[in-house]
Amino acid sequence: MAKSTRRQQLEAVALYPVDWLEERSGLVGYTKWFLFRKVPHDISWAQTLGAATLTAFIVQAVTGVVLAFYYKPDPASAYASVQNITEEVTLGWLVRGMHKWGASVFIILMFFHMARTFLFGAYKYPRELNWIIGVLLLALGMLEGFTGYLLPWDNTAYWATVVGINLNATAPFAGPFLAQFLQGGLDIGPDTLAKFYALHMLLIPGAIMALIGLHLYLVVRLGVTSPPWSSSSAGRPRPETDGSRQGLIREPGTPASDGGQE
Numbered sequence: 001m002a003k004s005t006r007r008q009q010l011e012a013v014a015l016y017p018v019d020w021l022e023e024r025s026g027l028v029g030y031t032k033w034f035l036f037r038k039v040p041h042d043i044s045w046a047q048t049l050g051a052a053t054l055t056a057f058i059v060q061a062v063t064g065v066v067l068a069f070y071y072k073p074d075p076a077s078a079y080a081s082v083q084n085i086t087e088e089v090t091l092g093w094l095v096r097g098m099h100k101w102g103a104s105v106f107i108i109l110m111f112f113h114m115a116r117t118f119l120f121g122a123y124k125y126p127r128e129l130n131w132i133i134g135v136l137l138l139a140l141g142m143l144e145g146f147t148g149y150l151l152p153w154d155n156t157a158y159w160a161t162v163v164g165i166n167l168n169a170t171a172p173f174a175g176p177f178l179a180q181f182l183q184g185g186l187d188i189g190p191d192t193l194a195k196f197y198a199l200h201m202l203l204i205p206g207a208i209m210a211l212i213g214l215h216l217y218l219v220v221r222l223g224v225t226s227p228p229w230s231s232s233s234a235g236r237p238r239p240e241t242d243g244s245r246q247g248l249i250r251e252p253g254t255p256a257s258d259g260g261q262e
């Protein structure tokens with residue numbers, strides 16, 4: 001059925017900003033490339049663990065920004081500012097609780113996601129680089145947890161950091177330098193808190209965001225792997241190719257397909 005003139009006019013008005021943006025940036029095309037892609041027909045809930053990890057990270061970023069509005073990173077007022085968030089700020093207890101427990105959720109999900117990619121053999125060619133990026137994300141995620149733990153500046157935070165830094169100090173060669181770098185001096189004190197705050201708020205989250213961007217770019221470029229038991233997973237003959245490996249290796253520039261993707 002032909003569209004009415006009124007509807008055509010409405011569509012043109014609605015699409016004008018999209019066309020404007022596309023013509024000047026190509027962003028709409030990139031978004032479509034990112035979102036509308038082929039995935040294997042037999043993917044399952046296991047493949048949602050990466051997206052779940054991403055969601056947990058976004059929750060951490062958003063709640064972290066809210067906490068930063070009220071947190072004071074100096075030893076004289078850090079503890080009191082955290083008490084203020086928990087007891088006085090509207091819904092502060094909820095935001096702090098989400099950030100605190102969300103940190104564990106984020107780390108646990110990362111381990112589950114890593115276990116999934118390992119068990120599905122998704123670390124193998126051509127996804128080795130994405131595995132390496134994942135390992136860096138895991139290390140940075142744990143460092144984010146370690147630096148955040150000191151910020152409430154209570155006894156648990158202080159002594160846990162003493163133990164953590166002393167453990168680092170026992171590493172061969174680099175250990176003592178690393179410990180002194182983290183402490184920002186000879187003891188754990190105001191400089192340590194300032195350094196941990198900067199690492200926790202700026203450097204580590206920035207690096208995690210950049211690496212997540214790269215990680216997702218590679219996921220889209222290489223496609224998602226089928227489960228190892230799938231009739232269409234890499235290394236198994238495609239039914240229609242009569243046992244030959246033809247078609248399993250992609251020519252550069254051709255769209256991602258894991259053999260048998262739908």
Ligand code: HEM
Nearest residue numbers: 047049050051053054114117122131134135137138224225
């Ligand atoms: C901030 C942490 C991370 C985020 C947000 C993240 C996100 C994702 C997403 C959304 C996918 C695609 C969907 C899926 O396969 O679940 C993916 C795939 C992948 N991730 Fe992660 N990931 C993270 C950490 C890791 C870690 C720690 C590893 C391993 C050391 C890893 C290795 C991989 C690999 C190899 C793939 C490709 C899987 C495939 O093609 O089937 N990722 N990641």
